[in-house]
Amino acid sequence: MKRTIKIPWIILLLLLFGIAVKAQVKVQVLSKKVTKNLVWADGQSLIINAEHADIICTTHAQNSIVLELTITAKHENKERAEEDLYKMKWLSETKGNKIFLRNYVELSRGESRPESSIKVTYNLKVPEGCALNIRNSFGSINVKNVKAGLKINSEYSKITLENVGGKTDIETLFGDVTWNGLSGEASVNSNRSDINLSGLSGNVELNASIAEIRLRDFKDVKQLNIKAEKSVIDLIIPLFDHFAYSLDLSDCEFSKPENMLLELPAEKANKIVLEYQANQNKPLVSISLTYGSLAINP
Numbered sequence: 477m478k479r480t481i482k483i484p485w486i487i488l489l490l491l492l493f494g495i496a497v498k499a500q501v502k503v504q505v506l507s508k509k510v511t512k513n514l515v516w517a518d519g520q521s522l523i524i525n526a527e528h529a530d531i532i533c534t535t536h537a538q539n540s541i542v543l544e545l546t547i548t549a550k551h552e553n554k555e556r557a558e559e560d561l562y563k564m565k566w567l568s569e570t571k572g573n574k575i576f577l578r579n580y581v582e583l584s585r586g587e588s589r590p591e592s593s594i595k596v597t598y599n600l601k602v603p604e605g606c607a608l609n610i611r612n613s614f615g616s617i618n619v620k621n622v623k624a625g626l627k628i629n630s631e632y633s634k635i636t637l638e639n640v641g642g643k644t645d646i647e648t649l650f651g652d653v654t655w656n657g658l659s660g661e662a663s664v665n666s667n668r669s670d671i672n673l674s675g676l677s678g679n680v681e682l683n684a685s686i687a688e689i690r691l692r693d694f695k696d697v698k699q700l701n702i703k704a705e706k707s708v709i710d711l712i713i714p715l716f717d718h719f720a721y722s723l724d725l726s727d728c729e730f731s732k733p734e735n736m737l738l739e740l741p742a743e744k745a746n747k748i749v750l751e752y753q754a755n756q757n758k759p760l761v762s763i764s765l766t767y768g769s770l771a772i773n774p
Contacts, residue, residue: 504554506561507546514541514568514575521607521625525578526596529612533600534620541575541606543568544599551592560590607642623660641678676700694719700761707768711761714774721752721772722762729769736772 516539524531536542547564551557566579579596581589595615602608607625610617616634619626623641633651637644641659652670655662659677670688673680677696682689684704691700692712697719702709713719716733723730725748732738738750763770 503550503552504557505548505550506554506557507548508561509547510543510545510566512543512545512568514543514570516541516575516603516606517573518605520570520573520575521609522575522577522600522602523609524598524611525576526598526610526612527579527614528594529579529596529598529615530618531598531600531610531612531615532618533598533602533608533610533622535604535606535622536601537604538601539603541603542601543577545579546597546599547579548595548597549590549592550594557592560592560594563587563590564594564596566596697759697761699759702763702765704764704768705766707765709763709765709768709770710773711771712773716772716774717753718758719761720754720756720758721750722754722760723748723750723752723770724764725749725770726766728765728767731769731771731773733772733774 522541545566547561547566549557549561549564551560563581563583564579565582567576569576577598583589602622605624608619608622609627611629612633613631614633616636617628617630618636619640620638621640625642626640626644628635628646628648630647630651631649633648635646635648635651635653637653637655639657640655643660644662646653646664648665648669649667650669652672653664653666654672655674657675658673658680661679663681664671664683666684666687668686671682671684672690674691674693676691676694679699680697680701682702682704684702684707687704687707689702689704689707689709691710694713716736727746728748730748736752738752
């Protein structure tokens, strides 16, 4: 026989009241903003060391770095949000040919770490000749029109680049990379991060583990080198025969255009090593993939 458990009506009312009160709690949002112009000289680079930050950067035709920095704290308790807001500090300093920006939590003796959700937003305009070195965690990075050099080392931060050239070096953990308008020399090392590139020119090198890699709109690509594991690679190359290919695939699915004439194994093989249009003085697409799939689409 099943037993029926009866909950007193007063308990039900208290539970419902508690849910309603919780739903009505208003999050308090407090912020402070700083605007600063930093003197810049030819040959100087900008180094940003950030955490819990959204970094937005573009170029302008002036010899100064324009910074608008906003710190935001969110908490149900206004006093707590205000206290935590002032625990997040920021610093700018110049040492030789390097200009440093960073944010950090500073605690006095006996103070506890912030309970609020804190976010720092860097909105930057840098000179066209200013190289960037960005380190960030738990945020995002958005860079446009930088051609003087870019280095990114990030964790748990989405990376979005547009019209970025010169020498670019990216290392990312749990942070997808989207890049439109790539030129120069580009290197991307990703771990558990998807890579989406379009408008490719120059030399591109990708090293990835556990990723979805999608490349399209090939322009003046000189060389493309991909080394990946446990990944899905999708190349959209309408003029695929403008390139030479070197493929080394282990435990992978492989699809290609029908008129891309390759001698594939008669039976499904764990290892596929192929070359196509080698020694024809064409830009080389070299792919080494272990566990995953490769699709070359026209």
